[in-house]
Amino acid sequence: EAGVTQSPTHLIKTRGQQVTLRCSPISGHTSVYWYQQALGLGLQFLLWYDEGEERNRGNFPPRFSGRQFPNYSSELNVNALELEDSALYLCASSLLGQRFQETQYFGPGTRLLVL
Amino acid sequence: DQQVKQNSPSLSVQEGRISILNCDYTNSMFDYFLWYKKYPAEGPTFLISISSIKDKNEDGRFTVFLNKSAKHLSLHIVPSQPGDSAVYFCAASPYSGAGSYQLTFGKGTKLSVIP
Numbered sequence: 001e002a003g004v005t006q007s008p009t010h011l012i013k014t015r016g017q018q019v020t021l022r023c024s025p026i027s028g029h030t031s032v033y034w035y036q037q038a039l040g041l042g043l044q045f046l047l048w049y050d051e052g053e054e055r056n057r058g059n060f061p062p063r064f065s066g067r068q069f070p071n072y073s074s075e076l077n078v079n080a081l082e083l084e085d086s087a088l089y090l091c092a093s094s095l096l097g098q099r100f101q102e103t104q105y106f107g108p109g110t111r112l113l114v115l
Numbered sequence: 116d117q118q119v120k121q122n123s124p125s126l127s128v129q130e131g132r133i134s135i136l137n138c139d140y141t142n143s144m145f146d147y148f149l150w151y152k153k154y155p156a157e158g159p160t161f162l163i164s165i166s167s168i169k170d171k172n173e174d175g176r177f178t179v180f181l182n183k184s185a186k187h188l189s190l191h192i193v194p195s196q197p198g199d200s201a202v203y204f205c206a207a208s209p210y211s212g213a214g215s216y217q218l219t220f221g222k223g224t225k226l227s228v229i230p
Contacts, residue, residue: 004158033217043159043204045217056217090158092218102208103149104218106158 002027004107006091012113013081021076021110025093031055032074033094033104034066038087046089049074050096078112086114118142119207121221129229134192136224138205141186145207149218150179150190152201159204163190195228202226 005024013019025032034046045058049068057064063079072093078085088111092104120139128134136150146167151159165172165179165188172179178191192199202225206218 006158035218042222043206043218043220045219048217058217088156092158102147103161103164105161106151108158109156111156 004091004093004105006089006107006110008110009108010111010113012115014115015081015083017081017114018077018079019081019112021078021089021091021112022073023076023091023093023107024073025091026105029093029095029105030072031094031096031102032068032072033092034074034076035090035092036060036087037090037109038084043090047076081114083114086112088112116141117222118145119205119219119221121203121205121224123224124222125225125227127227127229128195130197131194134190134195134199134226134228136190136192136203136205136226138188138190138221139186140188140207142207142209142219143186144209145219146210147208148179148181148188149206149208150177151204151206152199153204153223154201162203192226195226197228197230200226200228 007022031050035043037043048056066076068074088109090109092106094104149164150162153159163174163177181188202223204223205221
């Protein structure tokens, strides 16, 4: 069974540009989560999508946005890039269901460098 | 406000010995806890989880213990192998009642298993 996939693997952008990152969840998973891991920092929650709806967002500015498609894949968009947006962006998916069964499985990440 | 704390940034253990990684949390609403293993520039890999209704969960060489009164959990790896060398993240999730919620991660502990 294929795991969570993300594209692209690496990206270099300049300040002020916009970027779109993509994620395909594990087959059958309806929830997609986005996390940011900046250099030297832990994993910070960005966004949670389920059944095409944004369910929750972390403490990030509105220029971080996304969407989930009918096939449950997801995009993360970052507008007006800033240097501090340089980070590893991780996507995870899970199957919503019974309590204690909702483990999140992560993709390999997209490494974004903003110059 | 760091709700999940891993106070040891690094740990070195001899091959064949036990590795013990610790994690403390402050949010009483957390009721599902997970450990992930992460290599540089890769996504976290799920290792093992424990729910708040248990105090121990085993999977092969990995055992997680939960002490709810102390708000403390630990991951034991026995015996430790050089391939276990990685950064280990503790994560916690509150019970939302509506399914999975975002994970709150600790900052990680870098485990080095010395041959």
